[in-house]
Every structure is written in structure tokens, then in C-alpha cells.
Amino acid sequence: MKKLLAIIVVSAILAVSTQSVLAQSAKEAKEIYKERQAIKKLSKSELTQKSSKQARQEARNYKKVGWLVSPGALPIEKQLERAYTMQFEYDENMFPKYIMAEAQSIGENYDAAKRQALMLAIENIAAQIQTEVIMIAENTVANQQMSAGDAASIVQTVSGSKNVISQSIGRTIPVMEVYRETKNKNKEVLVRLAYNGEMAKEAAKKAIRNELEKKGDKLHEQLDKMLGF
Numbered sequence: 001m002k003k004l005l006a007i008i009v010v011s012a013i014l015a016v017s018t019q020s021v022l023a024q025s026a027k028e029a030k031e032i033y034k035e036r037q038a039i040k041k042l043s044k045s046e047l048t049q050k051s052s053k054q055a056r057q058e059a060r061n062y063k064k065v066g067w068l069v070s071p072g073a074l075p076i077e078k079q080l081e082r083a084y085t086m087q088f089e090y091d092e093n094m095f096p097k098y099i100m101a102e103a104q105s106i107g108e109n110y111d112a113a114k115r116q117a118l119m120l121a122i123e124n125i126a127a128q129i130q131t132e133v134i135m136i137a138e139n140t141v142a143n144q145q146m147s148a149g150d151a152a153s154i155v156q157t158v159s160g161s162k163n164v165i166s167q168s169i170g171r172t173i174p175v176m177e178v179y180r181e182t183k184n185k186n187k188e189v190l191v192r193l194a195y196n197g198e199m200a201k202e203a204a205k206k207a208i209r210n211e212l213e214k215k216g217d218k219l220h221e222q223l224d225k226m227l228g229f
Contacts, residue, residue, distance in 0.1 A: 055080035064144040066180040067190065079192075086175065086194050095132060097197045098173070101125040104190035106182060111190040114177070121193045126166035129204050133158050140225075151221050157211045158204075163212060168203035169195065 024064055059077040069076060081096035089097035103120035107113030137155050140146040205223060 009033055042191050052081055053218065054084050062178065067178040068180060069178055073177065076178060079178075083175045083192050085193070091135070091197060095136070095197050095201065098194040099122070099125050099128050099132070099197060099200050100175075100192065102126065102176070102190065102192040104188060106186050106188045108186055110179060110187045113179070113187045114191065117189050117191045118193070120152060121191055122169055123162075123166055125169060125172070125193065125195050125200070126162050129165050129200050130158050130162055132200070133204050133208070146222055150219055154208065154212075154219060154223060157208055161207050163209040165203055166206045170199055170203065 058080050059075075062080075069079070073079075074082075081171045083100060085220060087096075088096040091097055101121040101124035102115045102122050103124055105113045105116035105120060107116060107171050126223065134155050137146070137151040137158075140151060173194040173196075174191065175194050177189070179187055179189045182188055214221070
């Protein structure tokens with residue numbers, strides 16, 4: 001009896017905790033959604049102008065602290081401009097057309113530092129996909145397209161699926177790569193990656209579906225609708 005009571009209490013705590021995550025993310029999700037809608041309304045020329053201005057400002061900051069590009073690579077300004085342009089694109093559901101992630105690492109040689117930076121960037125992408133799916137779940141509840149209980153189950157599964165999502169990530173697009181030499185002659189490499197939004201949804205669906213199946217949940221159709229498949 002005590003064991004059953006303990007299980008019930010733990011289940012209740014988990015349910016309350018998950019509902020709390022949804023509630024806390026509601027305001028933030030709505031604000032981000034509105035911000036993305038405003039950006040999407042800008043014309044292509046306005047977005048290009050906005051990207052170029054930010055790129056020039058950030059490029060100066062990078063150069064001040066010693067970041068360089070490899071011979072034959074695009075200048076920092078152009079790399080950043082491409083990154084910003086991709087970052088401002090959203091689909092009709094306000095899901096990013098590209099998930100952007102940046103990471104840096106230090107190694108004894110360039111290749112080792114770059115490999116580590118790429119791994120960290122992919123982990124960053126997985127974390128962002130988690131956040132995006134939770135935001136979508138919140139929006140589907142707000143639009144009465146899914147019950148709060150089903151959304152809570154999916155959010156709870158997503159919250160523990162970062163590693164699985166990371167392993168499901170396919171080919172990424174390198175949009176930025178710079179380096180600098182440290183005082184002890186090691187190489188520090190910074191990379192910025194882009195990941196196609198539709199592929200991100202597919203990676204999330206695959207990872208979450210597998211986890212739901214392990215738990216015996218039958219929310220596959222809800223998941224497909226939520227992610228626009």
C-alpha cells in the first residue's frame with residue numbers, strides 16, 4: 001500500500017512539474033512567436049539590410065579579439081551575413097527554416113579543435129530542437145488542437161530526449177568557421193552551423209516517437225500533427 005501511494009505521489013509530482021514547464025514557457029513562447037511574425041513581415045531587401053548591418057558590427061568585434069579566417073575562406077563579414085540571413089527565415093508555422101548553433105573549442109591542433117567545436121554545435125542544435133518542440137506543444141494547446149495532458153506527455157518525453165535527438169541529426173550546413181591562436185600556441189576554433197528546419201522536425205519526430213513507443217504512449221498521430229507532418 002505504501003509503495004502504491006509513493007508511486008501515485010511521484011506521478012502527481014511529475015505531472016505538476018510538466019504542467020509547470022508548459023505554463024512557464026507559455027508567455028515566452030508567445031513573445032517569441034510574435035517576434036518571428038514581425039521579422040517574417042519584413043521584405044527580403046529589409047532583411048538583407050538588417051543582416052548586413054549586424055554582420056559588419058559583429059565582424060569588427062571578432063577581429064578586435066583576434067579571430068581570423070583560413071586562406072581562401074570568405075571574410076568574417078560575409079560569413080556572418082549569410083548566417084544572419086538564414087537565421088531570420090521562418091516557415092508558415094513560425095518554425096525556423098534553419099536551426100542555427102555556434103560553438104568553439106581549443107585543441108593542440110586545428111583539426112582536433114574543429115571536431116570538438118562541431119560536436120558541441122550539434123549538441124546545441126539538439127537542445128534548440130527540444131525548445132522548439134516544447135513551444136509548438138504550447139501553441140497547439142493554446143489553439144485547442146491538443147489536450148494539455150497529451151502535450152504534457154510529449155513535453156516530458158522531449159525533455160529527456162536530447163541525446164537521442166542529437167544522434168538523429170543529419171547533415172548540417174557550415175556557415176561560419178574562424179580561428180585564433182592562444183598564448184600557449186594551441187588553436188581555438190569557432191564554428192556556426194545551420195540545420196534545415198524540416199530535417200530538424202524529422203529528427204525530433206523520430207527521436208520522440210521512439211521514446212514514446214518505449215513508454216507505451218500512443219501519441220504518434222498527435223505528434224505528427226503537431227510537427228506539421
